[in-house]
Amino acid sequence: MDRLKGKVAVVTGSTSGIGVGIAKLFAAEGAQVIICGRREEKGLAVASEIQKAGGKASYHSIDMTSPNSIAQLFTDTDKQYGRIDVLVNNAANVGLKDGRVDEITLEMWDAIFQSDLRGTFYATKCAIPFMQKNETGGSIINIGSVASCGGDLGNTAYGCAKAGVDMLTQYTALQYGKAKIRCNCIRPGLIVTPENEDRVPQIVKDVFTSHNMVDRYGCPEDIAHLCVYLASDESGYVTGQVVNADGGLCAHSPTVVQFRQMHSRSW
Numbered sequence: 001m002d003r004l005k006g007k008v009a010v011v012t013g014s015t016s017g018i019g020v021g022i023a024k025l026f027a028a029e030g031a032q033v034i035i036c037g038r039r040e041e042k043g044l045a046v047a048s049e050i051q052k053a054g055g056k057a058s059y060h061s062i063d064m065t066s067p068n069s070i071a072q073l074f075t076d077t078d079k080q081y082g083r084i085d086v087l088v089n090n091a092a093n094v095g096l097k098d099g100r101v102d103e104i105t106l107e108m109w110d111a112i113f114q115s116d117l118r119g120t121f122y123a124t125k126c127a128i129p130f131m132q133k134n135e136t137g138g139s140i141i142n143i144g145s146v147a148s149c150g151g152d153l154g155n156t157a158y159g160c161a162k163a164g165v166d167m168l169t170q171y172t173a174l175q176y177g178k179a180k181i182r183c184n185c186i187r188p189g190l191i192v193t194p195e196n197e198d199r200v201p202q203i204v205k206d207v208f209t210s211h212n213m214v215d216r217y218g219c220p221e222d223i224a225h226l227c228v229y230l231a232s233d234e235s236g237y238v239t240g241q242v243v244n245a246d247g248g249l250c251a252h253s254p255t256v257v258q259f260r261q262m263h264s265r266s267w
Helices: 017-028 040-052 067-081 106-132 156-179 202-211 220-231 256-261
Strands: 008-011 032-037 056-061 086-089 138-143 181-188 242-245
Touching (some): 017 056, 017 086, 032 067, 086 220, 138 156, 156 181, 220 242
16 A cells, blocks of 8 residues: 555645545555644544554645635645645535525625635645656646536536636646646545535435436545545556546436436437
């Protein structure tokens, strides 16, 4: 389990949910992991759990709405560990209000873009100079969403912000590929975590599993395993890619579920 041995990995938003799954698997694969988030108690607990399992992790507070806080994270990490090899832009504020175009205020729109796109951009901007110092470059992994795959009944600002993350991924990959810095994006489908398990109604789980090609919804480890590959040297020829990890949700005709219920293959 040493696919990331010797690498220093920053995982934003890793005090809960998908971020915890990524951080734990990175540490199991030999990386020094920096746990980042605003909730110090939870961050320290995640780092402690990793250390007890034999991994290497430390906690660093971060406020993704504060450019100074983001910049300090990378300065401190480089000072302490001497390098930064991997950045996972996972942090996002899922509690922000969203809705239809006519319902969203400018304040709501700006808050979501600040949380889900601006923070990802600035963390990337801050990480690049440190990765450029490495002979081996680095890997940036953005966590997007299948919400950017098409229109929906609500969550308009969120979907648009995540679409921005898709494009930021490709611009970053193009502009820094010759410096051996790769950038890819993972778009999760429904991921049920220990934190949101009780808040995801069964009917929502059923909707996703009926549309997924596989017969289940996702878990943090599904995203973490893909992150390990993209962070490792195994994916050295993979960059600029936006990859769906959604159980096949977005890979079939939208009428499949209804025709399946009709026991028919077509009309």
